[in-house]
Each structure stands twice: as C-alpha cells, then as structure tokens.
Amino acid sequence: xxxxxxxxxxxxxxxxxxxxxxxxxxxxxxxxxxxxxxxxxxxxxxxxxxxxxxxxxxxxxxxxxxxxxxxxxxxxxxxxxxxxxxxxxxxxxxxxxxxxxxxxxxxxxxxxxxxx
Amino acid sequence: xxxxxxxxxxxxxxxxxxxxxxxxxxxxxxxxxxxxxxxxxxxxxxxxxxxxxxxxxxxxxxxxxxxxxxxxxxxxxxxxxxxxxxxxxxxxxxxxxxxxxxxxxxxxxxxxxxxx
Numbered sequence: 333x334x335x336x337x338x339x340x341x342x343x344x345x346x347x348x349x350x351x352x353x354x355x356x357x358x359x360x361x362x363x364x365x366x367x368x369x370x371x372x373x374x375x376x377x378x379x380x381x382x383x384x385x386x387x388x389x390x391x392x393x394x395x396x397x398x399x400x401x402x403x404x405x406x407x408x409x410x411x412x413x414x415x416x417x418x419x420x421x422x423x424x425x426x427x428x429x430x431x432x433x434x435x436x437x438x439x440x441x442x443x444x445x446x447x448x
Numbered sequence: 449x450x451x452x453x454x455x456x457x458x459x460x461x462x463x464x465x466x467x468x469x470x471x472x473x474x475x476x477x478x479x480x481x482x483x484x485x486x487x488x489x490x491x492x493x494x495x496x497x498x499x500x501x502x503x504x505x506x507x508x509x510x511x512x513x514x515x516x517x518x519x520x521x522x523x524x525x526x527x528x529x530x531x532x533x534x535x536x537x538x539x540x541x542x543x544x545x546x547x548x549x550x551x552x553x554x555x556x557x558x559x560x561x562x563x564x
Contacts, residue, residue: 364550375452375538376491378552421491425550435504436553438491 336424338439345412346447352408353442355422359403363434364425367396367407370441371418379407379420412446419443451475452556454539460562461529468525469559471539479503479544480522481553482514485536497522498544526561534563 337356345351357365364383368376380389385400393410409416423436452473461467473480481504482494496504497516511527526533536558543551 366550366552368552375555375557376553378554381550381552383550423491435493435496435506437493440488440490 336422336437336439338420338422338442340442341440342443342445344445344447347412347414349412349446350408350410351412351444352406353420353444355405355407355439357403357405357422357424357437357439358426359400361427361434362400362403362424363427365398365400365405366423366425366436367405368421368423369418370421376421407442409444412444414446414448417444417446452539452541452554454537454556454559456559457557458560458562460564462564463529463531465529466525466527467529467561468523469537469539469561471522471524471556473520473539473541473554473556475541475554477541477543477554478519479542480516480519481540481542482522482524483538483540483555484508485538485558487535491538495522495524529561529563531563534561536560 339354366381367379369379370376380396382398387398389396395408398405419441421441423438425436426434455470479498481496483491494508495514499519500516513525516522538558539556540553542553
C-alpha cells in the first residue's frame with residue numbers, strides 16, 4: 333500500500349446499529365495514526381492519535397485499534413446515533429529523519445450517515 | 449473562544465490577482481500548517497511552520513508563500529491566482545511532535561477560495 337486508503341467510501345446505517353470502517357496505510361517508517369471526525373460545514377476534529385502496535389483507544393461509543401505491522405486501523409462506533417453522521421478521516425504520520433517532523437497523509441474519508 | 453481562526457471565510461477573486469489568507473491560533477501551539485482540500489476532497493499538506501521556521505514544504509507552485517510573523521500566526525499569500533487554485537484552504541495547529549508523542553491537529557474553519 334502506497335497511500336492511505338479508507339473503506340468503505342460511504343456507509344448508511346440505522347440508528348442503534350454498530351458499525352466499523354477501515355484505514356489501510358504503508359507500514360514502513362510508520363510514526364502515528366490519527367483519526368478525525370469531520371461534520372458538514374465544520375472543521376475536522378481529532379478523535380484519536382495512536383502510535384504503538386496494538387494500541388486501542390476509546391471515547392464514549394467510539395473506539396479504534398491499530399496494527400502497525402500489517403498497516404491498518406479500525407474505527408468502531410457502537411449504537412450509532414444520527415449525530416454520529418460525519419466524514420471520518422484517518423491520517424498517517426511517517427517518520428522524517430531524526431526530527432520526527434513527518435507530515436500527515438490523509439485518506440479520502442468514510443462518509444457515515446445514520447438514519448433515525 | 450475560537451481556537452484556530454481564519455480570515456476571510458470566503459474569497460472570490462479574478463485570475464491574476466494576489467491575495468492573502470490569515471490564520472491565528474490561541475492554543476499556545478508552536479506548529480502550524482496549511483492544507484488544501486483538493487477536488488476529490490482530500491486534505492493535502494502544503495506547508496508547516498514550527499516556531500516561525502519552515503519545516504514542511506510540499507511541492508506547491510512558488511506562487512504560494514507562507515509567512516509566520518510569530519508562532520501564533522501563519523499567513524498564506526498567493527500571487528497571480530489561477531483557476532486551479534480554487535479550493536478550500538485549511539489552517540491547523542498542534543504541539544510539536546517530540547519523543548513518542550504525535551499530537552492531534554486543530555483545524556480552522558477553512559477559507560473557500562474561488563478564482564474566476
């Protein structure tokens with residue numbers, strides 16, 4: 333994998349459903365994986381930053397896992413609510429020499445729509 | 449209190465003009481970024497400054513010039529605007545990456561630039 337790829341591109345679920353989506357990224361020279369939530373007409377907001385293989389993070393009904401060896405991360409939403417409707421972005425930060433000034437490379441996002 | 453602010457929010461201008469977009473953050477961060485949201489909705493890094501020093505400079509036309517008068521401000525000046533410059537530009541800020549930490553980025557509301 334050369335770029336950051338997210339799947340599916342869009343997802344429609346019913347209120348109360350649990351859902352998950354995937355972020356795949358190059359595993360070499362990996363430094364960190366960020367997840368952002370981007371609501372329409374707003375700016376992206378950070379959900380999680382993960383750096384270590386096996387990391388798991390949780391915020392309310394949303395959780396994420398990280399596998400740096402195979403280059404993927406999962407985002408899970410338990411009991412989806414209409415207010416969870418947003419675009420979920422993942423971004424990979426690579427190492428940049430000794431200063432760790434690696435840039436964030438974003439995926440195209442997964443658009444989640446939760447129907448009441 | 450707005451954490452990361454950008455002005456203007458909308459900018460409509462003609463080809464060949466020179467324009468600037470301003471960004472300010474009140475979070476006390478020492479690293480700031482400019483992103484361009486391209487036609488496929490990807491967020492792509494353009495520049496990053498740390499304590500007024502340019503640390504990331506992606507392959508962008510040299511008509512784009514960032515300027516950071518202090519670590520709370522990062523402005524983007526664009527010369528000789530072209531139709532292809534039409535996009536949404538986002539400013540962001542974060543703490544400097546250090547050690548094993550990768551800090552989340554805080555995004556501004558975006559500036560929609562339309563070149564006619």
